[in-house]
Amino acid sequence: MAQDIRKPIVVGVDGSALSLVALRTARRLADLLQCRIEAVTVWSYPVALAVPIASSEWSPRVEAESILDETVQEAFGEDLPEGLQKTVVSGQPVPVLVEASNDAEMLVLGSRGRGGFAGLLLGSVSSAAAAHAHCPVLIVHPTERD
Numbered sequence: 001m002a003q004d005i006r007k008p009i010v011v012g013v014d015g016s017a018l019s020l021v022a023l024r025t026a027r028r029l030a031d032l033l034q035c036r037i038e039a040v041t042v043w044s045y046p047v048a049l050a051v052p053i054a055s056s057e058w059s060p061r062v063e064a065e066s067i068l069d070e071t072v073q074e075a076f077g078e079d080l081p082e083g084l085q086k087t088v089v090s091g092q093p094v095p096v097l098v099e100a101s102n103d104a105e106m107l108v109l110g111s112r113g114r115g116g117f118a119g120l121l122l123g124s125v126s127s128a129a130a131a132h133a134h135c136p137v138l139i140v141h142p143t144e145r146d
Contacts, residue, residue: 006035007105008085012097012129013041015067018110021140023075026108029138035105036083041068042093064088094128101133111141 011026013019026037043064065088072086089096101107109130112123130137 006033007103007135008036008038008083009033009106009108010038010040010097010100010104010135012093012107012109012125013039013068013071014093014110015041015071016110016112018112018140018142019071020075021142022108022110023072025138025140026106027076027081029106029108030081033105036085037081038085038087038100038104039068039072040087040089040097040100041065041071042089042091042096044090044092061088061090093125094132097125097129098132098134101129101135101137104135107133107135107137109137109139111139 009026009030011019011022013023023037023039030037041064043060045060068086068088072080072084076084087100097107097109107129109126110123111126126139130139
């Protein structure tokens with residue numbers, strides 16, 4: 001089956017080390033399943049900003065785009081997976097990833113992201129997304145080589 005016909009593997013990317021593991025794992029799976037990868041980064045205005053303000057100095061959307069670009073570059077270098085789609089979405093991570101799972105072959109997430117508590121085995125985003133996703137979910141954990 002051609003890569004453009006199959007549903008994509010959606011990967012949640014937040015710039016963490018486990019985002020790299022998730023992207024690289026998704027690539028191996030995409031090669032086996034003959035489908036493409038959609039890397040998704042979610043952004044929102046910080047709670048401290050009562051009213052979103054446009055700024056020429058800082059933009060959470062631009063920062064999210066940079067995080068996604070840098071993480072994809074670090075994961076794959078110049079050897080990008082065929083059909084890779086990079087998506088930056090405004091919102092909260094769990095609802096955005098659950099929505100993306102509607103049209104996904106699989107959802108791949110790191111076990112923990114950039115925030116949270118060091119002792120947790122599973123972060124709140126990966127746990128909630130796995131509980132509500134509409135497709136199979138793979139949660140990757142760090143290995144000794146990561």
